[in-house]
Amino acid sequence: MCGDCGCSSAETITLEERVMARNDALAMANRDLLAARRVRAINLMSSPGSGKTTLLERTVRDARRPIAVIEGDQRTPLDAERIRRAGAPAVQINTGAGCHLDAAMTRRAIQDLDLVRDSLLFIENVGNLICPALFDLGEEASVVIVSVTEGADKPLKYPHMFQAADLVVINKVDLLPYVDFDLGACRAHIATVNPAATIMAVSATRGDGLPQWYDWLY
Ligand code: MG
Ligand code: ZN
Numbered sequence: 001m002c003g004d005c006g007c008s009s010a011e012t013i014t015l016e017e018r019v020m021a022r023n024d025a026l027a028m029a030n031r032d033l034l035a036a037r038r039v040r041a042i043n044l045m046s047s048p049g050s051g052k053t054t055l056l057e058r059t060v061r062d063a064r065r066p067i068a069v070i071e072g073d074q075r076t077p078l079d080a081e082r083i084r085r086a087g088a089p090a091v092q093i094n095t096g097a098g099c100h101l102d103a104a105m106t107r108r109a110i111q112d113l114d115l116v117r118d119s120l121l122f123i124e125n126v127g128n129l130i131c132p133a134l135f136d137l138g139e140e141a142s143v144v145i146v147s148v149t150e151g152a153d154k155p156l157k158y159p160h161m162f163q164a165a166d167l168v169v170i171n172k173v174d175l176l177p178y179v180d181f182d183l184g185a186c187r188a189h190i191a192t193v194n195p196a197a198t199i200m201a202v203s204a205t206r207g208d209g210l211p212q213w214y215d216w217l218y
Contacts, residue, residue, distance in 0.1 A: 023135055026103035030110065030138025034121065041121040042217075043139035045161060047154075048127030050147040051171040053079045055204040055213075056122055060086040062210070064218055066119035070109040072101040072126045079124065089113055100132040101125050107138075120217065129158040147172040148179050152186035159193040167198045167216060174203040 034041050044052050053071075060067050060083060069090040071079040080092035091109040093101060106123060115121060123139060125132040144165040146154050149172060155162040162168065168190050170183065183201060190199050198216065202209030 020134070023103045026107060027136035027138040030103055030107055033110065034138060034140070037115055038118045039115050039121050041123060041137070041139040043123045043125060043137050043142045044145065045125045045129070045132045045142065046127060046145035047129050047150060050127070050145045050150065051204050052124050052127070052145055053082055055145065055169070055171060055202070056124060057082055057086040058204050058210065059213070059217070060088040062214065063088070064214070066116040068113045068115055068119060068121050070106065070113070070121065070123045072105075072124055074098070074126060095126055099126055099128045099130070100135050101137060102135045103137050129154065129161045133161040133164040141166040143167045143169060145169045145171050146186070148175050148181040148183070152182045153189060155186065155189040155193050162190055162193045162197070165194060165197050167200070169213065170199065170201045171204055173201045173208050174206040
């Protein structure tokens with residue numbers, strides 16, 4: 001599954017199954033806790049550098065409901081500081097060598113945040129298109145962000161991640177004139193691996209597509 005457990009012996013598979021079963025049970029408990037407070041939790045996943053934090057900063061500045069953010073990174077409190085400067089409470093989780101968030105980490109962060117009723121909770125996962133797709137955090141919806149500075153074939157290369165998405169955001173469309181990125185091909189690849197996913201093209205910096213993003217969120 002991920003870097004710390006890449007071996008495939010029978011013994012390891014059993015351990016992986018136990019890890020996943022425990023995670024799924026904790027995720028269900030998170031989901032109940034969030035539902036009791038009518039908090040809508042969204043798991044944001046992408047490669048590093050796709051613009052997750054920038055999209056969140058903009059979303060916080062334009063907020064129509066209270067927003068709180070859980071920031072996952074291997075190191076540094078930098079992204080949580082950006083979110084706080086934009087005006088929302090944020091908790092940083094540093095995973096160290098870990099390459100994904102799990103339900104237990106998410107639970108601790110939820111307890112630290114003291115969530116407001118009827119709010120939105122964004123969980124910005126560690127930048128990685130592989131194992132975050134395997135770990136349910138208790139979210140209501142999963143969003144995968146891909147930017148036009150990446151390859152348009154990412155959905156074909158990382159199908160599990162794109163299959164897990166309710167929404168795929170293609171970000172940084174303001175850069176399309178300067179990069180070799182086939183937007184139509186990317187949309188087609190997403191539809192191939194996940195015909196049910198909503199797809200939208202946005203620029204978190206210039207504002208393209210943000211009305212659609214807010215319609216989807218609220
Ligand atoms: Mg970030
Ligand atoms: Zn991992």
